Amino acid sequence: MKKNEEVETTKTKAGGIKWGLLIVLVVVLAFGAGAAGTIISGKYFNSQDAKPKAEKVQTGAAISKRQRLVNVKKFIVNLATDDAADPQYLRLKVSLLVADDDQAKALKKDMPLVRDSMIRVLKPKRAADLLKNNQSIDEVKEQVKEAINKNYGSSIVQEVYVTDFVIQ
Template identity: 30%
Template sequence: MADEALPQEEKKKGGKIKWIILAVLIIALAGGGYFAYTKFFAAPAEETQAEEAGDQQQAQQPAEGQLVPLPQFLVNLADPLGRRYLKLGLEVEVRDEKVTENLTKNEAKIKDTMLLLLSSKTFDQLSTLKAKVELKQEIVRRLNQILGNGSILRVYITEMVIQ
């Protein structure tokens, strides 16, 4: 009879261990699923904030200017190995015809400024959405320094290739 009591106690212990292992596995799978969701599927907070900021700026400023294309820019990026380049096509929204004339008159200054700005950037500084929005704002600031404040309303990226 003593022999019969031992297997029942072992079965009870083995049953508890199975439930503990099962609970640990479920918790581990839930944690892994949460990690995969946040890492691969959920949009990062900085990108959503940059999108919202860009949408708010466009909503605040009415479309009142005309679009003027700038020449395409092809520059080497400031990466350590120097093997990456950027091809960028832009259109700028200007206030009036007078600004369009100033754009053509100051084309050499604009090209120089843009080439220096773009070639100082690295791949990491251009790879996120937030970085692209900041680049557009910086281009507007630089062009307004050349042409006068308020001349350039917005900059639109029409083509961007980083290789």
């Protein structure tokens, strides 16, 4: 009788292992199918929605492949005030757009001229002048561009981009 019980126990253990492997295999296949479905649906269904968004972003000013941005290190300028006991400061960081690599190298070499030009434009400004409306920053950017180009002796800077602007 013990032989029959051992045979049944062995059959039950073997059957349990088969069901366990089958369950694990089904779970792994389900996760794999879910991951594949997510990838496929993301690739084919969302790509149509992404194109119009990308087009909307690119409607602004475009920078050509030859043009380069030259970063000017962050610096602080004392602003003009009526009260010497309450000074105000402007922390500013800009990037300057130039035509090509040669002009970018030349502008990096002459960075003291760039910084001096910017300080001369910004120092007489008051905080209220800079913050009065949205166009005031655009006016300052244009003034900075004109001052750099004048001091440099040619129109090297095409555009000024403000990347950090804090008044305290």
